[in-house]
Amino acid sequence: MSLQLQISGLSKTYANGVQALKDVSLTIPTGMFGLLGPNGAGKSTLMRTIATLQEPDSGSITLGNIDVVRQKDDVRRILGYLPQEFGVYPKMSAEAMLNHFAVLKGIHDAKARKEVVEALLHQTNLWEVRKLNLGGYSGGMRQRFGIAQALIGDPKLIIVDEPTAGLDPGERNRFHNLLAEIGENIIVILSTHIVEDVSDLCSQMAIISHGRVLLTGDPANTIDEMKGRIWKKTIAKPELTSCQERYAVISTRLVAGRTVVHVLSESDPGDGFEQVDPDLEDVYFSTLSRAGEIAA
Numbered sequence: 001m002s003l004q005l006q007i008s009g010l011s012k013t014y015a016n017g018v019q020a021l022k023d024v025s026l027t028i029p030t031g032m033f034g035l036l037g038p039n040g041a042g043k044s045t046l047m048r049t050i051a052t053l054q055e056p057d058s059g060s061i062t063l064g065n066i067d068v069v070r071q072k073d074d075v076r077r078i079l080g081y082l083p084q085e086f087g088v089y090p091k092m093s094a095e096a097m098l099n100h101f102a103v104l105k106g107i108h109d110a111k112a113r114k115e116v117v118e119a120l121l122h123q124t125n126l127w128e129v130r131k132l133n134l135g136g137y138s139g140g141m142r143q144r145f146g147i148a149q150a151l152i153g154d155p156k157l158i159i160v161d162e163p164t165a166g167l168d169p170g171e172r173n174r175f176h177n178l179l180a181e182i183g184e185n186i187i188v189i190l191s192t193h194i195v196e197d198v199s200d201l202c203s204q205m206a207i208i209s210h211g212r213v214l215l216t217g218d219p220a221n222t223i224d225e226m227k228g229r230i231w232k233k234t235i236a237k238p239e240l241t242s243c244q245e246r247y248a249v250i251s252t253r254l255v256a257g258r259t260v261v262h263v264l265s266e267s268d269p270g271d272g273f274e275q276v277d278p279d280l281e282d283v284y285f286s287t288l289s290r291a292g293e294i295a296a
């Protein structure tokens with residue numbers, strides 16, 4: 001049976017009183033899992049807890065037959081982690097830094113280490129720039145380097161926290177392709193507030209907000225379930241307030257200077273609305289707005 005991460009009843013309140021996780025339960029199978037939520041939702045708290053960097057107040061996490069909260073060393077042996085804030089030594093080359101991380105991960109045989117480092121530099125498309133200092137890397141190169149270090153030691157679980165924030169579309173695309181390759185055989189958890197990261201990559205996802213899981217499932221299925229319920233209308237900006245008063249507006253977006261609103265309605269609202277094929281953004285915003293989490 002393939003590896004599975006099981007999270008049950010996880011809660012965490014910080015010393016300042018912020019309840020970052022509220023009874024979170026999730027089953028995360030092999031493959032790419034998207035954890036989608038706005039800033040402050042509790043994603044990093046959950047990622048750091050799975051990565052054994054902090055402990056929950058209550059609840060449990062198991063990875064296969066490892067108790068993640070208690071058997072930290074066993075988790076760390078099979079974990080690759082790319083944190084949100086990933087510091088590198090700017091004056092070191094990617095090759096030297098990877099070599100250093102490989103030593104830390106316990107690959108002591110020099111020949112074996114060289115092979116691992118070279119393979120990772122190829123895999124992440126950094127071979128040509130391996131001698132350059134990390135300080136000169138672009139955002140996309142730095143994130144691919146982050147994945148290279150996370151892959152050292154053949155991890156079974158990879159956690160990447162907000163990896164595409166700040167990447168331009170080309171870099172994001174390259175990064176997505178890299179993650180998609182990795183995610184075939186192991187568990188990859190991708191935490192993000194960017195809906196396309198999940199729709200492009202993930203076979204399973206959870207939407208979380210204010211520390212609570214609001215929705216889980218296969219993104220394609222959740223989109224199917226929205227069919228026939230999303231309606232769109234282009235309005236002038238001054239009309240927005242009255243529109244919001246009358247309809248369940250889930251998102252607004254400016255297109256060529258006009259405001260396009262999407263509303264959630266079980267039947268045709270009339271009034272010039274037309275039905276649209278939902279996408280994951282509609283799922284995301286309607287889930288948040290139904291939970292009363294945002295004013296669209």
Ligand code: ADP
Binds near residue numbers: 038
């Ligand atoms: P996300 O990654 O989804 O942005 P976080 O897990 O970083 O969410 O934060 C969830 C909530 O917990 C936020 O309200 C945040 O301000 C708070 N928080 C995060 N880390 C700490 C901490 N170390 N001490 C106190 N509050 C924290």
